[in-house]
Amino acid sequence: MTIITDALCPFCGCVCDDLTIIVENNKITDIKNACKLGASKIMGHHRIKAPMMRADKKSDFKEVSFDEAINEAAQILFKSKRPLMYGWASALCEVHKKGILLAEEVGAIIDNTATVCHAPSTLAVHEKGLPSATLGQVKNRSDVTVFWGSNPVHAHPRHMGRYSVFAKGFFQEKGRKGRKVIVVDVRKTETAAMADEFVQLQQGSDYLVISALRAILSGHADVVPESVGGVPKEQLVKLVDTLKAAKFGSIFFGMGLTQSISRYKNIDNAISLITELNAFTKYVISPMRGHYNVTGFGQVCTWETGFATAVDFARGAPYYNPGETAANDVLLRKETDAAMIIAGDAGAHFPADSVRHLARIPVVQIDPYWNPTTEVSNVVIPVAICGVEVEGTAYRMDGVSLRMRKMIEPTLPTDVEVLDRITERVRELRGE
Ligand code: SF4
Numbered sequence: 001m002t003i004i005t006d007a008l009c010p011f012c013g014c015v016c017d018d019l020t021i022i023v024e025n026n027k028i029t030d031i032k033n034a035c036k037l038g039a040s041k042i043m044g045h046h047r048i049k050a051p052m053m054r055a056d057k058k059s060d061f062k063e064v065s066f067d068e069a070i071n072e073a074a075q076i077l078f079k080s081k082r083p084l085m086y087g088w089a090s091a092l093c094e095v096h097k098k099g100i101l102l103a104e105e106v107g108a109i110i111d112n113t114a115t116v117c118h119a120p121s122t123l124a125v126h127e128k129g130l131p132s133a134t135l136g137q138v139k140n141r142s143d144v145t146v147f148w149g150s151n152p153v154h155a156h157p158r159h160m161g162r163y164s165v166f167a168k169g170f171f172q173e174k175g176r177k178g179r180k181v182i183v184v185d186v187r188k189t190e191t192a193a194m195a196d197e198f199v200q201l202q203q204g205s206d207y208l209v210i211s212a213l214r215a216i217l218s219g220h221a222d223v224v225p226e227s228v229g230g231v232p233k234e235q236l237v238k239l240v241d242t243l244k245a246a247k248f249g250s251i252f253f254g255m256g257l258t259q260s261i262s263r264y265k266n267i268d269n270a271i272s273l274i275t276e277l278n279a280f281t282k283y284v285i286s287p288m289r290g291h292y293n294v295t296g297f298g299q300v301c302t303w304e305t306g307f308a309t310a311v312d313f314a315r316g317a318p319y320y321n322p323g324e325t326a327a328n329d330v331l332l333r334k335e336t337d338a339a340m341i342i343a344g345d346a347g348a349h350f351p352a353d354s355v356r357h358l359a360r361i362p363v364v365q366i367d368p369y370w371n372p373t374t375e376v377s378n379v380v381i382p383v384a385i386c387g388v389e390v391e392g393t394a395y396r397m398d399g400v401s402l403r404m405r406k407m408i409e410p411t412l413p414t415d416v417e418v419l420d421r422i423t424e425r426v427r428e429l430r431g432e
Contacts, residue, residue: 013156013291053069
């Protein structure tokens with residue numbers, strides 16, 4: 001029996017690094033400290049056992065060799081005039097690097113899961129920057145914590161316990177008792193039920209409410225109407241007083257802010273609110289990134305291409321214009337004629353019209369798990385699980401890079417090996 005301590009969890013953006021893993025005969029038999037989401041991923045479920053192919057989407061899959069599947073994947077990408085390579089958030093940075101190289105080789109658009117979650121945050125950060133902090137600073141210092149359009153109880157189950165609410169920190173010895181927790185959301189979530197103050201706003205009114213808070217903060221409460229976005233002015237004034245009273249305040253925002261009306265302008269406005277709060281006291285703002293290494297893709301893509309996501313290599317050089325070059329833009333316009341989905345699940349998370357288009361075109365899936373994308377795929381290549389069977393680098397939601405450990409030996413090839421072999425085969429097809 002082997003006991004691995006201080007192991008990292010490859011599920012959500014918290015990347016908890018205090019797990020204990022019990023391994024017997026190359027099998028994980030027990031996990032300590034992980035939440036249910038992390039434990040379920042590490043223990044493995046719905047694994048794809050062997051490569052599979054089918055002639056058309058109505059036929060059943062037939063098991064094939066890795067050579068056949070890799071050859072077919074390379075043929076699909078090689079023949080495509082407008083390939084899309086999407087996913088990446090549940091893979092390590094080493095995989096991202098190989099994927100960007102392959103995208104360049106075949107002139108693909110490469111995009112990641114942020115396109116349906118925090119890509120608007122990236123656009124706002126381009127314009128305003130991000131006054132942020134590590135989760136360690138939040139744990140040690142934050143005495144007012146705001147969750148805006150995010151529900152960590154469900155999506156990041158150990159965030160509140162390890163970093164933001166219940167954790168005891170260097171300057172926050174009392175843990176929960178020393179912190180004020182505010183939730184701003186359109187409905188009373190599980191997180192809201194645990195908060196000191198819940199601000200319920202009407203759907204799509206985040207921009208208005210942030211603007212009202214900024215007006216009150218700058219001494220212009222007189223121009224704010226009696227109710228903004230369904231929130232009484234009195235509650236907004238009280239909220240500004242609470243925010244100003246903090247010694248160190250932090251706002252964690254989620255898809256309730258990034259994907260509601262006004263999208264990136266919501267984040268832009270929220271960053272301005274933070275900048276203005278910093279005239280009174282110390283404030284930081286952070287996105288609640290979902291998958292454990294969605295932040296890492298943004299990093300690798302930026303240092304490789306100059307852009308964080310939605311990069312189009314059709315011209316031979318990186319071109320980026322979200323709204324034109326993001327995964328759903330090319331799918332909804334029916335522009336892309338083949339797709340490779342890796343370490344992400346477009347079938348589960350994309351709009352119905354995008355998934356319908358994926359069902360019409362050749363799709364290659366590279367993933368350890370059977371998921372809705374498998375149902376629209378022609379070629380399925382199973383791989384080892386990054387962060388469980390493969391070591392490498394991931395970026396936590398606060399941008400801190402961490403080294404993921406290998407817990408057991410893989411029985412399937414790694415993403416890097418598969419991408420290397422597809423790239424090699426594409427070059428052969430080109431006669432190189
Ligand atoms: S909170 Fe996230 S990173 Fe931590 S154990 Fe749960 S799923 Fe894993």
